[in-house]
Amino acid sequence: MNRIKNLIRAAFPAGPDRSSWIQADDRILGDASAAMKQTHTNNPRASGARLWRTIMKNRRTRLATAAMIAAAAVLSVGVMDWLVPPAWAIGHTIKALNGVRSIVIRGVGYDDGNVSPFTLWIRPTRSGGEGFDMRFKCADQLIVVRGRKAWVYLADQNLVMIYDDVTTSYGMMRDLQWWYDFAHLNPWVTGKVLAAARHVAEDWEEVYGVDERTGRDSVFVTCAYGSESRFWFVCDLETKLIVEAKYWNWSSPGPEDPPACHATSFTYNEDLDDTLFDFQIPEGVKIIDKAKERETEQEAQALSDQAERLHMEGKYADAIAVYQQVHDRFPQLTDGVPASTALAMMGHGYLRLGEPQKAVEVLQKQLSEYGYLEGHESTYYKLGCAYRDLGRKDEALKAFEECLALGAGRHNPDEYPLQQAREQIRQLNGR
Amino acid sequence: MLEDRLLVRRFNAGDTQALRRIYEKYRAGLWRVGGALLSDPEAVEDVVHDAFVAFASQAGHFELKGSLKGYLAICVANRARNVSRQQRSIDLGRLQQPGLEPDSSQAASDTELCQMVRAALAELAPDQRQAIVLHVLGSLRFREIARQTGESVNTVKSRYRYGIAKLRSRLNGQVER
Numbered sequence: 001m002n003r004i005k006n007l008i009r010a011a012f013p014a015g016p017d018r019s020s021w022i023q024a025d026d027r028i029l030g031d032a033s034a035a036m037k038q039t040h041t042n043n044p045r046a047s048g049a050r051l052w053r054t055i056m057k058n059r060r061t062r063l064a065t066a067a068m069i070a071a072a073a074v075l076s077v078g079v080m081d082w083l084v085p086p087a088w089a090i091g092h093t094i095k096a097l098n099g100v101r102s103i104v105i106r107g108v109g110y111d112d113g114n115v116s117p118f119t120l121w122i123r124p125t126r127s128g129g130e131g132f133d134m135r136f137k138c139a140d141q142l143i144v145v146r147g148r149k150a151w152v153y154l155a156d157q158n159l160v161m162i163y164d165d166v167t168t169s170y171g172m173m174r175d176l177q178w179w180y181d182f183a184h185l186n187p188w189v190t191g192k193v194l195a196a197a198r199h200v201a202e203d204w205e206e207v208y209g210v211d212e213r214t215g216r217d218s219v220f221v222t223c224a225y226g227s228e229s230r231f232w233f234v235c236d237l238e239t240k241l242i243v244e245a246k247y248w249n250w251s252s253p254g255p256e257d258p259p260a261c262h263a264t265s266f267t268y269n270e271d272l273d274d275t276l277f278d279f280q281i282p283e284g285v286k287i288i289d290k291a292k293e294r295e296t297e298q299e300a301q302a303l304s305d306q307a308e309r310l311h312m313e314g315k316y317a318d319a320i321a322v323y324q325q326v327h328d329r330f331p332q333l334t335d336g337v338p339a340s341t342a343l344a345m346m347g348h349g350y351l352r353l354g355e356p357q358k359a360v361e362v363l364q365k366q367l368s369e370y371g372y373l374e375g376h377e378s379t380y381y382k383l384g385c386a387y388r389d390l391g392r393k394d395e396a397l398k399a400f401e402e403c404l405a406l407g408a409g410r411h412n413p414d415e416y417p418l419q420q421a422r423e424q425i426r427q428l429n430g431r
Numbered sequence: 432m433l434e435d436r437l438l439v440r441r442f443n444a445g446d447t448q449a450l451r452r453i454y455e456k457y458r459a460g461l462w463r464v465g466g467a468l469l470s471d472p473e474a475v476e477d478v479v480h481d482a483f484v485a486f487a488s489q490a491g492h493f494e495l496k497g498s499l500k501g502y503l504a505i506c507v508a509n510r511a512r513n514v515s516r517q518q519r520s521i522d523l524g525r526l527q528q529p530g531l532e533p534d535s536s537q538a539a540s541d542t543e544l545c546q547m548v549r550a551a552l553a554e555l556a557p558d559q560r561q562a563i564v565l566h567v568l569g570s571l572r573f574r575e576i577a578r579q580t581g582e583s584v585n586t587v588k589s590r591y592r593y594g595i596a597k598l599r600s601r602l603n604g605q606v607e608r
Contacts, residue, residue, distance in 0.1 A: 035485075036442075036450055
């Protein structure tokens with residue numbers, strides 16, 4: 001099945017060539033933008049009304065709760081088509097946050113039983129440009145953001161990573177990227193983040209009560225974003241501002257688990273010194289410049305693509321030579337994924353060429369060098385085939401069994417490589 | 432998924448940059464799906480164009496159900512199918528990668544087997560071809576295809592399996608099991 005899928009993919013490469021694309025892009029995006037603008041011209045309030053309707057989607061739940069506090073008598077008709085606000089609506093906090101000039105958040109992060117206090121300072125850029133200025137300090141980690149540029153200093157690793165544009169970066173900057181997406185950078189995070197967060201949230205719930213820490217009337221909000229992240233935050237009903245928040249991610253999924261992050265204190269509108277957002281690269285540190293790394297990734301990708309084309313065309317020896325270059329030149333790029341894949345494909349190529357001993361060598365090398373990566377079930381399947389071809393039945397069986405064990409729950413059992421591994425075991429056992 | 436929901440929100444708010452980002456994010460996949468269902472590169476461009484303009488026309492009231500990738504891929508596939516019906520038959524002699532003019536370098540790198548795969552795929556029943564194209568080239572799960580097309584998951588899976596079996600048969604042993 002996998003072979004025919006690969007053939008289909010090879011028969012239909014992804015899209016036209018670059019020059020055709022550019023011409024087509026101009027036409028398609030031009031017409032699509034015009035159509036989009038036309039829609040908004042015809043119905044300029046549609047998007048705003050829609051956002052607000054969505055924000056108020058859980059009206060019944062919210063009003064029922066609010067009614068216990070504010071009494072049903074306050075209900076009347078609002079300006080759009082929702083009923084008048086109860087004691088609190090997220091719009092109040094969105095509005096309140098939009099007037100904020102700076103926020104300082106203090107709290108603790110929990111990671112594998114370690115508790116790390118943190119402080120985060122954030123404000124709009126002084127120049128009024130895109131993004132925000134931010135400083136995040138937690139244990140041995142310091143992140144400084146100025147507009148779109150960011151520096152990450154990991155003191156325990158003596159390492160500084162420089163991001164030229166956090167909106168196009170991944171890894172550690174991913175969370176920041178969400179902020180940019182949430183806020184759409186105009187003018188900075190504040191209320192827009194919350195508006196967007198509410199818009200895409202699932203299981204939004206509001207409970208009214210008294211905050212035990214302050215003794216003040218508050219609303220306690222819980223919400224989720226898929227199964228891997230949950231939030232809980234408290235808004236003061238008088239100021240409408242968030243005063244406490246917790247965040248659970250994939251590493252702390254259970255209701256009883258400690259949050260990944262607990263922001264215990266929010267200070268608004270403090271005057272923040274410009275020097276907070278300066279970053280001096282310490283002497284003697286290792287520097288990773290993400291802009292340069294991205295160029296290297298593109299180079300590795302081009303080489304991998306070339307090897308894949310040769311492999312798909314059945315030119316296995318040529319493909320192996322190019323895959324070898326990928327492995328040798330980029331052994332640790334992006335955690336070693338391209339190099340690991342190259343070794344796997346070399347193993348496949350050697351099998352095709354009828355050289356199982358060489359296949360065993362490169363596949364064992366892959367497992368030895370990149371065993372920490374996931375997805376080695378297909379490597380074990382190929383290894384089993386290589387041992388089978390060498391007549392080493394016990395080692396072949398062991399590799400196929402390992403393929404099944406690793407792939408259980410990750411792959412459809414009726415598809416590659418599990419189905420093939422089961423079949424190989426059956427044949428080797430003479431059944 | 433979350434990123435798509437944010438993009439859709441911005442798109443609904445009238446943000447043309449979000450529209451551009453959605454297009455650039457899924458452009459390659461859409462061309463690939465269209466190219467596998469139609470023989471004429473210009474028709475592929477038209478289909479991607481029409482699908483994307485229709486999507487853009489929904490700004491302000493577009494509701495994302497399922498994945499954005501799946502939605503756009505199905506839009507392209509449906510439009511490609513309509514065009515294909517109008518054309519009635521696919522000119523197998525013109526089968527090539529969409530957007531590429533035939534030239535010597537392309538011909539040299541285009542293996543005979545790939546051409547056979549394209550021809551065999553073009554000869555399949557439209558439902559089977561669509562299931563294969565959306566699953567293999569569009570990277571859509573069967574459940575997503577079923578949701579977007581209104582068919583049952585088993586129907587989509589059956590079409591896919593019958594289509595693959597026919598492809599194997601037509602490739603006459605060129606493909607291992």
